[in-house]
Amino acid sequence: MPLPGGAFRFIALDVETACGDSASICQIGLACVRADHSIQTWSTLIDPQMPFAPFNIELHGIGPDTVRGAPTFAGVWPDLLPLLARHPLVQHSRFDEHAIAAACRAHGLPRARLSWNNSVSIARVAWPELKGNGGHGLGNLKTVLDLDFRHHDAEEDARAAAQVVLRAEQRLADTPGKASAVLAPFQLSLPL
Template sequence: MIPLQEGPGAAPCAPAPVVPDFVVVDVETACSRVSSICQIGVVGFRAGQEIFAYETLVDPCDDFSPFNTRIHGIRREHVGGQPTFADIHAVLDAHMAGRITVAHSFFDKGALSAACRVHARSAIETTWLDSVRVAKRAWPQLSSHRLNVLSHYLGISHKHHDALSDARAAGIVVVRAMEETGIDLAGWLAPAASRSGPAPTPAAEGPLKGHKIAMLGAARDGALAHTLAQAGARVVASVGTTTTMLVVARDQPFGRFAHASPVYRRAEERRRSGSPIEIVDEQTLRHRIGAPDANSSPTADC
């Protein structure tokens, strides 16, 4: 991490280092063996700002493939005298262990795990977050979520296939996604199963009886699902061949790009193919069935 500097008259004990909210790691490899790490970059972020950066070339103790060299430009002569993965393992462990580690796809996770095995070092115990998954949810309208495409779209200065630049860009992607969607790190880390429990049992009667309704941006055990079930609808996990309606929740992570989400596109495809599925926003449906607005609150009696 960035060394802490003591000013004039500072106490002999240095202050504790700033602990990052998350770190980002990126590696480049020398050949098709994922353990052949030849460059690694780690960047720490706290409160949306970079607080440290670490980068080094690595002697992979392996062959260099012309294909890989064409991608990142690193050749055998560049790593002469550089540390091996075994040499830097302790540094990586200090940066990553016990923290949230972001990687753009899990290639880097696999490469680090393989390098630990090959070099007889213990696995680095960290909590992984895939920034590709984050980006797909934050910007579903993009046709590609490769790091260079995202960097261009978000205006991030980026040198593709440079480990430090890639790590920095992936970290900024996560920061921007949190700003765009309002979803924090805990939300991005939560597995789908924990974000949504079983759907409520539909009422025997109601204006939505017979409907099978999928929701975009709402949990199957949440307030909207209960409103639909109370109106007689069966809430389903996603758009399928028997789904009759897709409800776009008022507060959902896709924002103004809801129409570009995979679920929305699937509903449109079903409709174009002749399915009677209806796409409706939450507020319109609430008014149709006479349900109170989600943001309204009961007025106290005077």
Template sequence: MISPRPFRMNIFPSGPFRFLALDVETANYRAHSICQIGIAAVRPDNTIETWTTLIDPEDDFVANNIAIHGIRPEAVVGAPRFAQAFRQLSPVLSRHLIFQHSSFDSRCFAAAAERAYLDPPEWTWSDSVTLARRVWPELKGAGGGHGLGNLKKALGLQFRHHDAGEDARAAAEVVLRAEAHTGLDFTALIKPPRRLSAVR
């Protein structure tokens, strides 16, 4: 039997932030089985601070998911449960726009909150996949399209895929690269495509 080890959740960095990007990894195919949360916080000068924590999913790990992210059951022994992380993060997440790379992460947060008998998070989400499709339409269908793996190659991003903190930082960098490429603020880029006539 594995004895619980002391585990102190990292303190979230203090703002101000322009926006956040969030990513999760799961223990199995069930959306509520979050085993890692990563958040990238983008400051006004566009520097990025990354926060990450392991989560005890209170659920089984399956081999397919372990093969993707490398997190094993023993790694989360003594780690906080989702409810603890949710309560720490909610005050910050509720005040900022949160980018996710596809809708997977918000679905997981909603499912985990429901399972923990928490009110569903009423946060403002945006999708960096949708943003990337608008800014780099030429990548559609090209060796992975607008997934992080292909954007890593196309944009020259440096990160370790399927680590929640690294993937969150990569999603934030996609947004920053899109701003630099178009000369537009992210608030303009997430509006309907007809507003993007200035995109080069």
């Protein structure tokens, strides 16, 4: 499937890894959010060129047979980078940013200068009542916000992170000062 094209408000990105090594990316998923809030998703399997750990296979269902014939990170990254570099990125926790940086190091690729933002931070402001009450992880937000997605699939998790940001914008719309303070660093804006 070709990469999404055009201009987006932001792109949510999620990765799955083959083992405890954060460079072992075996799937990348994107959720590209347009000005009208529509979301275009994309994903690809990646051959991590590392052994898979049983725990990770059980978690996301991706194993050596699944990625047989898939491109490597070094084969995909040059095509992805131009799209990602021109948009604000959203990740749910800092794991994805660290995994991308580790994969770039492992494959001898230059460090990418990307604008990373964290939907966990946005969720903490939008739903402070969840602290100590299930938290702000995607699993709990799935229940609280009635999101429909398959957890631990990179494309689905990216879409869920994008939906968290969009729902937070709606929730914070009644408190513009708070909304701008939270969303300004993310280069996101409330619809007029």
